[in-house]
Amino acid sequence: MNKDQLKTPYFMIDEAKLIRNLEIAKQLKEISGVKLVLALKCFSTWGVFDIIKPYLDGTTSSGPFEVKLGYEKFGGETHAYSVGYSEDDVREVADICDKMIFNSQSQLAAYRHLVEGKASLGLRLNPGVSYAGQDLANPARKFSRLGVQVDHLNPEVFDSINGVMFHMNCENKDVDAFINLLDAISEQFGEYLNKLDWVSMGGGVFFTWPGYDVEKLGLALKAFSEKHGVQMYLEPGEAIITKTTDLVVTVVDVVENVMKTAIVDSATEAHRLDTLIYNEPASVLEASENGEHQYVIGSCSCLAGDQFCVANFDKPLEIGQKLHIIDSAGYTMVKLNWFNGLKMPSVYCERTNGDIEKLNEFGYDDFKRSLSQWSVS
Ligand SMILES: Cc1ncc(COP(=O)(O)O)c(C=O)c1O
Known part of the structure; x- marks a missing residue:
């Protein structure tokens, strides 16, 4: 052609440029032990998944069709998150996802029985701090509906879930700013995180940006993982493509x-x-x-x-x-x-x-x- x-x-997607980004992702994984799941909301052109698959661990999603697509076309770990599940959604994806992440304690309470024994259970927390250029894309904006606020948390919830997801960055090219957020989360939620198997820090970390200190990011993620005894995840979208x-x-x-x-x-x-x-x-x-x-x-x-x-x-x-x-x-x-x-x-x-x-x-x-x-x- x-x-x-x-x-x-x-x-026109350029494979060589994609591989350049993926090689950086690989380096980050090697330094930190972090697992990377592609955020399908950002990019889900499955025709190039064969190029991406060898580098990443799976996919994460924002709606039921993304879960299906990740499961069918990418494989690896399939994370299913939604801001608001219907019961039908939960029934539809519980059998094909590895991790089901609820946005609120009420959704977790309503649907956990449909997931238990099938997938690892997660809850999105809102740390109340963020790095996002525009208010529209700021998960910690005033009256945010994204994740549970710390003052609404029932501490007992951590005895019956496996992991949590935070997402509070948007195009964050500043490794120190990200590490400050990690520290804030460790301080605010540390005692709860110690009880869990996994913690996802969401997307928006721009580690493929020219000059980004990948090693510094990797070591900070590793230290967090060791401190709290958890498997760390990131959910990159934009950074990959x-x-x-x-x-x-x-x-x-x-x-x-x-x-x-x-x-x-x-x-x-x-x-x-x-x-x-x-x-x-x-x-x-x-x-x-x-x-x-x-x-x-x-x-x-x-x-x-x-x-x-x-x-x-x-x-x-x-x-x-x-x-x-x-x-x-x-x-x-x-x-x-x-x-x-x-x-x-x-x-x-x-x-x-x-x-x-x-x-x-x-x-x-x-x-x-x-x-x-x-x-x-
Ligand atoms: C929960 C969650 N994870 C991951 C991402 C991907 O973010 P990015 O494409 O900026 O890496 C987003 C983006 O909105 C998100 O809301």
Whole structure:
């Protein structure tokens, strides 16, 4: 398959870049003894799981279909967490998960009998401290519903569960800040943790970021594990797939209203939703900081403020030209939607030997089926 002939929009996952991240994950595991489970909420393109599997221990999930997918397509340990289980959900996943993590003591009390003897029982705790850039993504935000607050904890609960999960980081690139959180947790919950088999520190630890001190992180996790006699877990999503994938788009028009806007055949609202939700502009591979030609890279959706970014280029952009929106794997493919009836990006993987493999392709029938399968009689 020749890259130049692929129809945009499409995602291109680069195997070599993925392996680079996975090698760092392997190093972290070797130093610390931590187990790593891939957070499927961030990335669940199972067509590349065969590349990831040899490096990680399993998957974690946020809903019943992710549990099924992790079990079927990844294997290893399958962690099942949900902010709110229905009884049907619990019955559906209890047989296929290794660990069932409840978000509240009330859900634990209501459903533990359906899990006991089948999976290890866990509870999410909210440490009340966090490292997250935006309030929207801060698990310790005011009135947070995510996990049990310390002042609501019934200490007896620790006599009848196997482990706990904390998740309080979002894109934390600062190892010292993470270690401070570990220390705070050890101090606040230590006597309870000593009774458990395992503790997960959740996701959001950006250990694949350039310059991250992986050894320092690894030694801190090891020390925590030894102090409390627990198996440690992390649940990385973004750290595993960061900087591995481009969303490739084509300029279909250039319009001008004070600024020039290059309209591309994709939209953040449909294909790269977090650009919009978190108001974090995307980056374009072809851009050059000091380029003389500035453009808004505009989406082809009808939403007025839907744009990828403002970027400078050395040469004027031309209709038909391809642009690579970099770092587009995390929380993108899992959030694709059909807004405006836009063509959904195909998904490809570039293997280390240069081969291009198609993982997914969507057409009008997929759009139509997502809206109704039957009409009123
Ligand atoms: C409980 C839990 N675990 C893991 C993750 C993955 O986080 P990240 O992709 O930032 O590593 C999240 C993200 O929201 C989460 O809520």
